[in-house]
Amino acid sequence: MTGDEPTPDRILQLANGYWSTGILGVAASHALFTHLEAGVDTAEGLAGRAGISQRGAEALLDGLVALGLVETRGGRYRNTAQASAFLVEGRPTSLTDFARLKLEHADGLKALPDVVRAGAPVNATVEVADNPHWEKVVTAIAAQSVPVATAAAGLLRLAQAGPISILDIGGGPGVYSALWLALNPQARSTQLDWAPINAIARRRVAERGVADRFSCVDGDLHTTDFGSAVHDIVIYSNIAHQEGPQENMALFARIRGALKPGGTLVVSDFIVDDDRGGPPFALLFASEMLLKSKHGSTWRRADFQAWLTKAGFEDIAFHPTPSPATLVLAR
Template sequence: MTNDQPAPDGVLRLINGYWATGVLGTAATHSLFTHLEDGADTAAELAVRAEISERGAQTLLDGLVSVGLVEVDEGRYRNTAEASVYLVEGKPTCLSSFARLKLKHMGSLAALPDVARAGGPVTDPATEMADNPHWEDVVPAIMAQSGPAATIATEVLGLAEAGEISILDVGGGSGIYSAVWLEANPAARSTQLDWEPINAIARRLVAERGVADRFTCIDGDFHTTDFGTAKYDIALYSHIAHQEGPEDNIAVFARLRDALKPGGTLVICDYVVDDDRSGPAFPLIFALEMLLKSNQGGTWRRADYHDWLVKAGFEDVSFHSTPPATLVVAR
């Protein structure tokens, strides 16, 4: 290797990238971040509290130091600030359940060469069915991802001072947006449209936030269920557009435009890429998930959303960063 030749470290780290998913998912499975937060700062103490081998605890700690989630000083370990916020159980921002879920999904990547050749799933994406029991794991696991964006949207829309407003959340999943928005505005009411098993989960999760009395659900598929006409002040379409193709998104946006009262607002949250597809990094690589699991989805550009919304009848479109996602606000 010549002096001006780059070292292979970065490429090797990417080739072995599945190790990062493995160490994070396994550490989350054994609640290591929670035990670290509670003061267990050595491999021996973690092994006792997590009921795993000391060798296993030390290896996991080494891996977590490697990926930047744990720090070590004179043999004592502690969570980084990022791990403390996003991986400690019991915190509303905790993503540990999502890390455990992704550990189970690692095997699906082996099909990616065939999927890339075919341009879409090579087997039936059976997970996208209303009666799949995996929703009990998936819906709560991804809830924490949307909490920060929901809070930022509260400020962008001025919801706390909006008074008596009606909200329609299409494909609302866990109901996290409704929960955050109803907490911010005690005069607001929200309706979620989603499949019945998912709505059942949402009702439970929203009840835990103490706002269930102003939250109702419509069981159905948003592709075919009527949204109504001029019924809502705000409509939400969060993390659905990436599953749909351009024409389907335009059609849904037009139906949502009709469902809004005059002057109403459509809020879209999704992984949006720059117009030249140079970034941001997470939305760019998330497109692999859509290639694996959908026949027409992808991570769409800002220009795509603007074009689709104008075609659907909206006039004012703005973008607000909520990393790793983007809020699109249309009126």
């Protein structure tokens, strides 16, 4: 072979990609990264601490080394910097709950062939407010918003913004409100979401000691009034990919009316390039929306530009974040 000929290695990696989901999800379920961070550095020690077989611990460690999440030296193991930052339980950016959730979701991929043929979920589940899965899902995705909310706060100079009013539409776990109210002691925030989800947000915001400046409106974002010229900042995080073009345009127009003159809309989403050539995470996420929504997708920068312009926004800027999400600030 000359070295320029194609090999099947990459295709075999992709075809066996479920191994990665399984190894990461199971390792997170048994808190292996947390035990490694605490100094347990052998397969035998991890097996004892996690309550699993030594053979199972060895197989998981082999897989985690292959995935670049654990390093080995002389039979001793330790987390890589990435695993230490994002897979140790109890840290604000920990994705362990998300890794466990994705393991549970893996079986759902069996429906993808039928969904691709139909162009929408074949047996679509209508989401309702009192579905008990919200506790697990909302908690699992919370950590993903932390670096994005932090980046947005810096762009907005939120700490110096003074007494402002914030509306977080579909705010889920309340990450933006918890972080932003802690940064700005004069700010007040309102979250609009279903009642069981707002209950989760109240708990998490209270843990940050800022519950006295946080309120919730229980309702559906499609039908609940946002108010007229009452907010300095409106947050629209991880909503656009769940909605179709017409729904996003309608919501942006309503948000424009809810903002005070000079107010800012903050959009966070997985946004693809105009030629749909990247970035990889956003492109892959389009299949997730095909599986789980009737009209959602990952939308292009040009789509957001057109929708926001039509809604009356004139100053529209796109900003990268330390995550797969892109921030859009529109005034």
